[in-house]
Amino acid sequence: MDFMNTFRLALRALARNKMRSALTMLGIIIGVGAVIAVVSIGQGAQYLVQQGIQAMGTNAVFIAAGSNRAGGVRQGYGGVKTLTVDDMNAILREIPLIKQAAPALSSRQQVVYGNQNWNTSITGTAPNYFDIRTWPVQAGSVFSDEEVDIAANVCVIGTTVAKILFVDDNPIGKEIRIGNLPFRVDGVLESKGQNVTGQDQDDVIFAPYTTVQRKISGITWLQFIAASAVSQEASVAAVAPITSLLRERHRIRPGDDDDFLIRTQADIADLQNQTQSTMTYLLGGIASVSLLVGGIGIMNIMLVSVTERTREIGVRMAVGATEDDVRRQFLVEAVTLSMMGGFIGIIFGLVGSALISNLLSWPTLISGKAIIAAVIFSAAVGIFFGYYPAHKAAQLDPIEALRYE
Amino acid sequence: MADQITIAMEPKETVASGKPVIRLENVFKTYDLGEIQVQALRGVSLEVYEGEFVAVMGPSGSGKSTIMNILGCLDRPTKGRYFLDGVDVSGMTKTQLARIRNRKLGFVFQQFNLLSRTSAVENVELPTVYAGISPEERTKRAMDALTRVGLADRAGHHPSQLSGGQQQRVAIARGLVNRPAILLADEPTGNLDSRTSVEIMDILQTLNNEQGITIVLVTHEPDIAQYAKRNLLFRDGKLKRDSLVQDRLDARVVLKSLPTVEQQAAEDAAEEAQRLARADAPA
Secondary structure, three states: OOHHHHHHHHHHHHHHOHHHHHHHHHHHHHHHHHHHHHHHHHHHHHHHHHHHHHHOOOOEEEEEEOOOEEOOEEOOOOOOOOOOHHHHHHHHHHOOOEEEEEEEEEEEEEEEEOOEEEEEEEEEEOOOHHHHOOOOEEEEOOOOHHHHHOOOOEEEEOHHHHHHHHOOOOOOOOEEEEOOEEEEEEEEEOOOOEOOOOOEOOOEEEEEHHHHHHHHHOOOOOOEEEEEEOOHHHHHHOHHHHHHHHHHHOOOOOOOOOOEEEEEHHHHHHHHHHHHHHHHHHHHHHHHHHHHHHHHHHHHHHHHHHHHOHHHHHHHHHOOOOHHHHHHHHHHHHHHHHHHHHHHHHHHHHHHHHHHHHHOOOOOOOOHHHHHHHHHHHHHHHHHHHHHHHHHHHOOOHHHHHHOO | OHHHHOOOOOOOOOOOOOOEEEEEEEEEEEEEEOOEEEEEEEEEEEEEEOOOEEEEEOOOOOOHHHHHHHHOOOOOOOEEEEEEOOEEOOOOOHHHHHHHHHHHEEEEOOOOOOOOOOOHHHHHHHHHHHOOOOHHHHHHHHHHHHHHOOOHHHOOOOHHHOOHHHHHHHHHHHHHOOOOOEEEEEOOOOOOOHHHHHHHHHHHHHHHHHHOOEEEEEOOOHHHHOOOOEEEEEEOOEEEEEEEOOOOOOHHHHHHHOOOHHHHHHHHHHHHHHHHHHHHOOO
16 A cells, blocks of 8 residues: 555544544644754753854953962962063964954943942953954944053943943043043943843943053053954964963963963853753753653554554455555554644744743744754654554454454 | 245356366364364365355354355465465465455455445445555446445445445445455345345345356355355364255345335335324314
């Protein structure tokens, strides 16, 4: 008997017991629906993280001043005074993988405008920092290299600071006080929102690093260098040469710890991705348990169906159905049941994740891979759990089957 | 009452021209029930020729069901050989036997065994489905077979919408649809009233007389066996008697002597009318 026939027969047999077929499919529907919804939520979260990381620039390489050991007491990162602008220039000069670099150091200060005041972080840097972090201004402009050279009292502010200090005023050209010094606001940065750890990235003020070094912090070294490599691969490849260059410049003996820390954006992205995919797999795994339960439901119903239709099987065998014909008939029935459940489950999963993303405003991302996996998995469930009942049907003795009451 | 109208039919002398469609050579069948062994058939040899109409008779336990199962290729002899249409089928595998059943044999059962919630024409089509015949040809053949049993106008009816006799006619059409060498009927009238039984025998006789279809019928009713041309009597797993039927019954003639459903209905209606007439004339 050809396949289309068998398939039509299966549909007819399932249609005869609509309620039962629907309930049997429910297990698969819930299983597949849950897998699709969970995976799409997981992928949505992962996508969001990746977006955040991308926003920081995927080619970025961060070099932070490391800890210093003073007679056994370790200071935290940023504690050493050895990372300098000269180091940065040396990296740019000697490591061609690095395209550009910006110095940075920060300090927390009280800032005042009119009758508003706020405590935030003042980061000293150079104009190309904003290129490296792909962070343009939404109004005004970034301070210039000349202003860095003369350590001018100018700054750009994040949207959070702008909102708090200026409320509805236009901040451009206004003068604010940072610590005890007046600064002119040149620009307002675009909003970056929260970073992946939930920190508000817009609660910042940037000023020329020379100004921060000399007039605010009173130091000559840097806390970190934000660099950008020529490509994402280059950012990883640059870690080793930067390490050896800095160790040489800082005269660190072989065997001693580095006094700096290099992080690439790729590292961070990997870590974040890993966490997210672990979660996705875990949740997906839990959801597939219900697929398994659904499969057992199919086996159960198929066994009942074989018993109920013993006479039909006998008649079919008497008029010429071979064991293979009978086995195929019941197997196709089980697979049809599970795959129909799978398709309905996909629809439920898609609708469910759309609802979640609308009602809870969680990001979701429909995964084609999850859908394909759901289809294959539900077919596999049908074959696996349908085989035993089908085999049982095929093994029936036609004489006994015809006599069955 | 059927006995009173015995119409002697010329028993065609065992069709000389034909070749044996069935040939059993010393067939044994033993059922192994663990501790005991039951010998259902003990050396049966017989031949059935093309165009014959054979009734297999015998009390229960005589081996007539076993012989039917073996003739129907639903079971295999323990010993001995069975040639069906010239082919030795005694050593065939289950799959080969399924093919043989499909192409060479037609079955009619006591319980009709139609698939429920499936139309008559689809029931008749069933064997053609397993023969790998194209859908158009299948429907054509099924309709053709239904026409032969006079049920073409009921093709779309489900078994539950048909009377017992009609269901059995659908089953006969199903048995004929693959143009088998033999039609095997296992107590085909066992579940039917006497008039319907004769109707079924009429169809079988017509198929045998006019289309030369070889029929083997199992029955325990002697008057049903009288419609066949030849009777085989089994007892204790052996063929006890093999005889041509004397005073063969012609179902068509018998039917004429029985009141038809319409006549019965007309009679009832007439009685009812009389009763009403009496009731209407009180004054």
